[in-house]
Amino acid sequence: MEMITSLMDPWAFALALSVAFIAGIVKGMVGFAMPMILISGLSTVISPELALAGLILPTLATNGLQALRQGWRAALESLLRFKGYLGTLLVVLLISAQLVRVIPADVLLLIIGVPIVLFAATQLAGIPLRIASPPSRAVEISIGAFAGFIGGLSGVWGPPTVAYLTALDTPKADHIRVQGVIYGLGAFVLLFAHIGSGVVRAETIPFSLALLVPAFVGMWLGLKVNDRIDQKVFRKATLFVLFFVGLNLIRRGLT
Structure with a gap:
């Protein structure tokens, strides 16, 4: 606890725990948005680099739970089905993580936010965007590379993945499980990538560990809601979560 309070004020730590709880609820309901909510909420009171370090372990743990909720066989089937997308994402993520201090944060936020808002808005307006299932190798690799690039830099690779699965019209249970598999493996790679970049280190790990409990409690509540819809x-x-997350990313990029 002393190590955490040396990094931030007690009120900032209390807010961080609340943000992790809310992120867990949304994660349980729709399967994504935890890194985005954490990085957005935490960055208002602590540095973006410390916020990035904080989201690593909650993201890794909750995605593991999400991926294995229907058993390891179902998770393995999802892994094999999306192996091209996932393989590309992980390789690019590992490389781009080393550029975390190079590309301006505002530019990165706009790169993520603008296409996500456009996608969600057109879908909600009844203008469907569909990708043939199974997708072509070029489409799979291109979207995987984009998701991996922004994921390594920001810890956020959910929006392109969700947009991709939504465009494939993936059923709810598969949608949630595939997200867990993809994000879980991505978070595992991200952990080691940012050990190498210096973001994750002995001083920041306790903060990430502290966010696990509220994240799990929130996710449990969110899963109860998901089971009923x-x-x-x-x-x-x-799509609504995607839309508002994208707007928030654009707001942060412009301000």
Whole structure:
């Protein structure tokens, strides 16, 4: 605890715990947005670099739970189905993580936010964007590379993945599980990538550990809600979360 309070004020730490709880609820409901909520909320009171370090372990742990909720066989099937996308994402993520101090943060936020808002808005307006399933190798690799690039720099690779799965019209249970597999392996790589970049170190690990409990409690509540909604409601909820997350990223990029 002393190590955490040496990094931030007690009130900032209390706010961080609250943000992790809210991120967990949303994560349980729609399967994503934890890194985005954490990086957005935590960055208002602590440095973006410390916020990035804080989200690593909660993201890794909750995605592991999400991926294995229907058993390891289902998780393995999802892994094999999206192996091209996932392989590209992980390789690019590992490389781009080393550029975390090079590219301006405002530029990165706009790169993520603008296409996500456009995608979510057109979907909610009833203008469908569909990708044939299974997708072509070029589409799979291109989207995986984009997601990995922004993921290594910001810890946020959810929006392109969710947009991709939504465009494939993936069923709710598969949507949630595939997200868990993809984000979980990505978070595992991100952990070691940022050990190398210096973001994750002995001084910042206790803070990330402290965020695990509120994240898990929030996710448990969110999963209860997810179990009660159908595919149509799930899709709309996913798109609304994408839309507002994208707007927030654009706001931060412009300000």
